Amino acid sequence: MPERVVLVGYGPVGARLVEGLLPAVREGRIDLTVVGAEPHDAYNRVLIAEYAVGRMDRAGLDLGDRRVAEEAGARFLLGVAVAGVDRTLRSVRLEDGIRLPYDRLVLATGARANVPTLAGVRRSAALDGDLPRGVVALRDLADAEVVRAAVSAGRRIVVLGAGVLGMELALAAAEAGAEVTVAYHSAAPMNRTLDENSGRVLAAAAVAAGVEMRHHARAESIVHRYDDHGQAWFDGLVCADGRVLAGDLLVLSCGVGARTEIAARAGLAVSAGVLVDGSSRSWTDENVFAVGDCAHVADPADAAPDGRVPGGPSGLIGPGWRQADRLATLLSSGASAPAPAERPGVVMLKAEGIDVVAGGAVDADPFAHAPGCHGPQVTIWADPARGAYVKLVTVDGVLTGFVAVGMPRTGAELALLFERGSELPADRSSLLRLDAPDAGMAVVADPFAADATVCWCNGVSAGAIRDAVATGEPTVACVKAATRAGTGCGGCVGRITELLAREAVPA
Secondary structure (H helix, E strand, O other): OOEEEEEEOOOHHHHHHHHHHHHHHHOOOEEEEEEEOOOOOOEOHHHHHHHHOOOOOHHHHEOOOHHHHHHHOOEEEEOOOEEEEEOOOOEEEEOOOOEEEOOEEEEOOOEEEOOOOEEOEOOOHHHHOOOOOOEEOOOOHHHHHHHHHHHHOOOEEEEEOOOHHHHHHHHHHHHOOOEEEEEOOOOOOOOOOOOHHHHHHHHHHHHHOOEEEEOOOOEEEEEEEEOOOOOEEEEEEEEOOOOEEEOOEEEEOOOEEEOOHHHHHOOOOEOOOEEEOOOOEEOOOOOEEEOHHHEEEOOHHHOOOOOOOOOOOOOOHHHHHHHHHHHHHHHHHOOOOOOOOOOOOEEEOOOOOOOEEEEEOOOOOOOOOOOOOOOOEEEEEEEHHHOEEEEEEEEOOEEEEEEEEOOHHHHHHHHHHHHHOOEOOOOOHHHHHHHOOOOOOOOOOOOOOOOOEEEOOOOEEHHHHHHHHHHOOOOHHHHHHHHOOOOOOOOOHHHHHHHHHHOOOOO
8 A cells, every 4th residue: 555645735845845745646555645835836936036026037936847747646626725633633734625645644734924003004914914915025926927017017116124135135126217215224245144234235225226224123014005996905003113115016025924823733743843753754743744834843851941942944945845845755764864064144235237245143242352362353445436335254264154345256265165164265355356357267266166066945066067067958957957056046047157157168
């Protein structure tokens, strides 16, 4: 008898798991049923802002191939919500009353947008998605269509939140012709990734690109306008100091929270997400697994006496895909490999003409430790008038955190050194010279060495890309199809293109 696997959630991570299970499905060893709340096939949410501003067509978001999976024997129930899970009977109950028996249950329910406390917006909107007209969170295709219409019409867009996704949307929308204002509580944007000084350099670059930046803007409520049919629409965001940021559309970019409702109602342990071990297996039930943005990977031994568990979902597509790959192997063969430690991710801002890259913790005080003393050592170089800033944090000479704004070659070099856990050159200023007009292509470490990672989401090296090009066509599309590089956050497409150019073949 085949093992019955029910997968709840058909987003990017769920689609990756389906792909990994297909050999076992074809061989009749696994009976796979996929339940998805959205009626659409799996699509890449990470790139949804690209679609919303008109940089990408709808087909560019597609992931996986449901037709191939169905031909292999997988069943899909899309546009259907799960009402509950009976772990005693091992069955999933759908909202229409249908019950799906399982031997193994996988939750890939992802995350939902956080809805801040605003007068005029119901807190329950975070659960049911019933936001006022003219307010979206840009988490699904329906939201993207609303933003796309506003951008194409050159409307006034207010973005609440200045994280990496909010800034990418704001800059892209402004470039496409929309009037954009970004409101955020902190002194500078991207404050969870950048230090304050680099954030200010980014803010200045955004203003130069046509985005109005409103720092220390504590949003309190929204005001409405009424159309000819008496329907209320968003008309402005009211801040604590009385300012009203007028707009036609409010985009909430205030982070996300794991969707744990199904797991919690089923009596599974949850914290910042569904608590699972390194094999993605639930702490509570050995027949239940969780992957992706809903999964909180932790060791039960790390739980505090009060029940608190450190960590949480990574929020990045790369770790979710790696979880799906390992779980597919476990469910297909029973073989379990320990999850490798995930290095802190490198964050790159995708924006035309604005180069921002950062990794690790960068909040260390440059004057906290004297030279030669134990502790992090900090190096800073700044030229804010020209939009350039670099900060390096090292421990025993090894790079543990960095940020580079307006220094693309330096940023690429630092990303490589950070990934490898390498020591920095004794002369830190040599890194800054990489962006000098006469620097040529000289680098401290070759960013396209065979073992250098080009795509962090999928862990694809420069050598693997060269191998793919040698056996296929020298195009970015070929590289994506053969290696998956460039199919995640999209931040590596420029590096793929540069690698192809360096190999003296047209990109």
